[in-house]
Amino acid sequence: MPKTSARLLSLLSLLQARRDWPGALLAERLDISPRTVRRDVDRLRELGYPIVAVKGPDGGYRLDAGTQLPPLLFDDEQAVALAVALQTAATSGAGIGEAAARALNTVRQVMPVRLRHRIDTLRVTVVERPASRPDPQVDSSVLMTLSAAVHAREALRFDYAPASPPGATGDDRAESPPRRVQPHHLVTWGGRWYLVAWDLDREDWRTFRADRITPRTPTGPRFTPRELPGGEVAAFVAARFRGSDGSGGWPCRGEVILALPAAVVSRYIRDGVVEALGPNRCRLVLGSWSWPGLAAAVGGFDADIEVVGPAELRDAFARLARRYANAAADAPTTPPPIR
Incomplete structure (x- = not known):
């Protein structure tokens, strides 16, 4: 039987992996008795994890949403994954490089010494594009607004800045009316963020660069999503960038x-x-x-x-x-x- 601390970590990882867990299945996965599962659940509750009992023929447990952040527990693989993700966040184009560095430092402080040492020895060198062609950064608030509209299936209005030739200024851009779209997917391609949406005025599918979008509030009415040409957003975006109509084939x-x-x-x-x-x-x-x-x-x-x-x-x-x-x-x- 694993040690109590390791067993609690394994139990917490399982509870985070799915919504409901029958007690008997947890006992089988951890190779312990149902009685030990109950005791370990009580220990996690004492640590601040809001675990509720699920009624039913089999009974079970659920990790509920809490109002306070309990102590962070990471296994080795999670710690490495977190360190890599935060160190490479600067290349995501989401404009969160500085925030990611602060987050990594914060998480590092609450980790055990052993895992902290593993993170300190992991250094990822990020090679970015030359300064002549930097990836545009997108304000994280814009990404959150676009993502929320996609999730809620609410129409969007936004100002869309056209591409500017070298040497152009803001005064060179003609004023254009706001775009009205039904947002479907927020994707990354080649280091840039794009919104895939149905353009209500042009009655066609469009891809918009997120760094050129300035959302307007409030959002519009809810809509029923249309079927994306080709069925898969990855195939659709790839086809658009090679000049196809989105059906997935080359022109x-x-x-x-x-x-x-x-x-x-x-x-x-x-x-x-x-x-x-x-x-x-x-x-x-x-x-x-x-x-x-x-x-x-x-x-x-x-x-x-x-x-x-x-x-x-x-x-x-x-x-x-x-x-x-x-x-x-x-x-x-x-x-x-x-x-």
Whole structure:
């Protein structure tokens, strides 16, 4: 049987994992008797954890919401996870880097010496983007407002600042009416926060950068959520950023024959389909955000290419061929030395 302190920690972790726990199941999971479970529950209550008894045929326990914060108990895995999460919070784009550092210091002070030492030895080096392209920070209050509206299914009104060209000032931006949307998901993509919503005025799905949103109050009426194209928010957002209509497919898709083994081509293809046609020949079906982009991706393979279709892909190869030929013609006769 585990020691009392370790057993109490395990019991608390189980109670936090689900709403209701039958007493017999807790006893089985902890490998103790139901009587010992009752005694351990009483000890946790004395420590300030609001555990209520659940009536029913089997009986059980529930960790209820309390008005006071009881002592914090973490197992080793939880302590490491918390330290990593707080140390990397600065890269989340949520504008909470300083608050996360204070939170880590606060939690560290109430941890046992052993776990405190583990956190102190864990140092995560966060490599951010160069200063020329910093990730925009979003006010945490804006994220909370957007998240609350998504959860409550309430329409939102907000001012949306358009993208500004380099050197532009606030006076260069034209005044625009507030956007009216039905918010569905708050997501992160490439270090930035986005709101996925149904635009009520444009009657279409839109993705809005959260750092450009200034919410207006109060929120609007409640709504019944629409079905997101493709069904999954991850697929929808990925499709939008590669220029698709949100159904999950690329806007440009073509088929070619490459003079390479399928095993070689498949190492470098993520979203495409590779079919072996022989020892040194394969069929590749690939998508991209544009026809020139697709042609350039296929041209990256050092092999002969046969375009199966469509005609748009063949035309893109022709345009790139002319462009590359012109670039080669303008090159100096004597190549510069390789350094």
